[in-house]
Amino acid sequence: MxxxxxxxxxxxxxxxxxxxxxxxxxxxxxxxxxxxxxxxxxxxxxxxxxxISSLGANILQLRPGQGFGRGGGGPRPPNFKPQDVTAIENQLTGVRAVAPQAQTSATAIYEGSNWSTTVNGTTAAFFEAQQWKLDSGRLFMPEEEEAGKAVCIIGNTVRQNLFRNIDPVGKQFRIKGVSCQVIGVLTTRGQGGFQDQDDTVVMPIKFVQRRFTGDRDISMILVAVDDAYETSAVQASLEQLMRERRKIKEGDQDNFNVFDTKQISxxxxxxxxxxxxxxxxxxxxxxxxxxxxxxxxxxxxxxxxxxxxxxxxxxxxxxxxxxxxxxxxxxxxxxxxxxxxxxxxxxxxxxxxxxxxxxxxxxxxxxxxxxxxxxxxxxxxxxxxxxxxxxxxxxxxxxxx
Amino acid sequence: MPTDPIISLRGVTKVYGSGPTAFQALKGVDLDIARGDFVAVMGPSGSGKSTTMNILGCLDVPSAGSFLFKGHHVETLDRDQRALLRRKYLGFVFQGFNLLSRTTALENVELPLLYRGEDRKTRQEQGMAALDKVGLKPWWDHTPAELSGGQQQRVAIARAIVTQPDVLLADEPTGNLDSERSVEIMELLTDLNKNSGITVLMVTHEPEMAAFARTIVTFKDGLVEGIRKGEGN
Structure with a gap:
């Protein structure tokens, strides 16, 4: 029917x-x-x-302050010190790589071209943590990091705007009035989160601190978690360690924050x-x-x-x-x-x-x-x-x- | 001569509305219709003949009185039970043909078989047979708009007889046709009555058409005024 x-x-x-x-x-x-x-x-x-996953998986970003939208008043919480990086490396288990970061904005000049970009002072561990690859050239040598030499690895956006069709590896350009040699070019990453990840100049952190920021402060520490470990567990022990190091009393609020990239994602x-x-x-x-x-x-x-x-x-x-x-x-x-x-x-x-x-x-x-x-x-x-x-x-x- | 009454009305009344505006259409009708008869129902408008036909067609129920159809008390049946009764035993032909538009003759004729749950093959065979009976087999795939009035009424008759009903109810079947076509339709009904044994009940106001019937029932003022023999045999 x-x-x-x-x-x-x-x-x-x-x-x-x-x-x-x-x-x-x-x-x-x-x-x-x-x-x-x-x-x-x-x-x-x-x-x-x-x-977001191009930002790097299983990465904890450690920053001073209480994170987004909290703790507006009061004195600015202190940045991190190189000792904090060493402490994390030595005292935390489940960490694959630890990279300090000191950032500043700067204008780069090469012959007739100039380009405003972000200078990222860090170490070779940064590339390991973020799993960033190079298109050409090489990473920092340990002695270059140690001495804070004027070498840099540039992102593709910087390469295009500054060097156009010229192979930049080995070339010298000026950044914030200082001469700097290009030793490598990053593989294109594209848009990550809110910014162009290719618009960056990566330099040894000691150089950036000495010539640009003028102190030994570290504005962010990247902690890459080993795949075999739970990110949340590593995050907890990282927070514990930092509370101890920054002498925060029981019951007081953290004056730093740990951001999980997975959380952002x-x-x-x-x-x-x-x-x-x-x-x-x-x-x-x-x-x-x-x-x-x-x-x-x-x-x-x-x-x-x-x-x-x-x-x-x-x-x-x-x-x-x-x-x-x-x-x-x-x-x-x-x-x-x-x-x-x-x-x-x-x-x-x-x-x-x-x-x-x-x-x-x-x-x-x-x-x-x-x-x-x-x-x-x-x-x-x-x-x-x-x-x-x-x-x-x-x-x-x-x-x- | 058939004598066994297939339909039997006793004291049937029908009242429309209620209170002071109530209108009594039937005032106690007694009527027997023999199996195999060909009955013409006549009478002026308002005499109650249409109301009687609606009741006989199981489309309406009497307000009082009894209606025996093949021994069933129709007045006690509900809407769906009466529908099943119509499906099984009755065929309808209307003055206005009432075919489905934009639908082929065959599909129109098949319609009652569809409600009987017949399969496609049976529907087509029986539908074509019914169309053949009314002489419209070659026109099976024409829609009503492509057929003349006489042809449309033949399709309607084919639809009414496709289920081989006991009773065929025709409400002014020639009302919309010229006299030549009317005679053809009447001859067809006579043939069905004689050769297929279908009891035919027909409302008409034309004496020439009533003449084809064997029995002529006349209504007046909600009552049966008289029953006489027609010229048909």
Missing amino acids: LGTTITLAFRAIMRHKLRSFLTTLGIIIGVAAVVTMVTLGNGATAAVREQ DTLTGTTTILTQIVAAVAAISLLVGGIGIMNIMLVSVTERTREIGIRLAIGAVASEVLMQFLVEAIVLSCLGGLIGLFLALIASIAIAPLMQVPFIFDVRVNLIAFLFSAAIGVVFGYFPARRAAALNPIDALRHE
């Missing part, structure tokens, strides 16, 4: 192709919008996760996920509107086909069969709309994803849910008109003009 009902529904739909299409247009647009939004949103989330992907959900919710409203559209047309259709319903009832259709006929018609319509919508979403996502520079990820679950949802809309919004059709009196229905 259900097969027959579906046959009837298809006949009725095909009898009015244009109207059927217009009826289901709301569903088509709604499903297409929701699925496209979610697909692109998932792509964006994946892209963000990819970018989770936070940011969480944000994009929420954004995706909001946009999808807005798009879902159009699905609802589409459902009301179906109900509207089905009600018109019931009125228009009153005589047909009368004929069916006279011939011997029971009320539930008429109800099923109209209900199935609504469901078939909304399912067809759902399928067309999914197809459009597929095309739109494949077309738009490259423009947004996010990967196209086909999510079976999202497509399935959207389809089932469109079917459910058919049930919900088809029921009322169908019940109205089934309740018609055959005599009145037959007399209806």
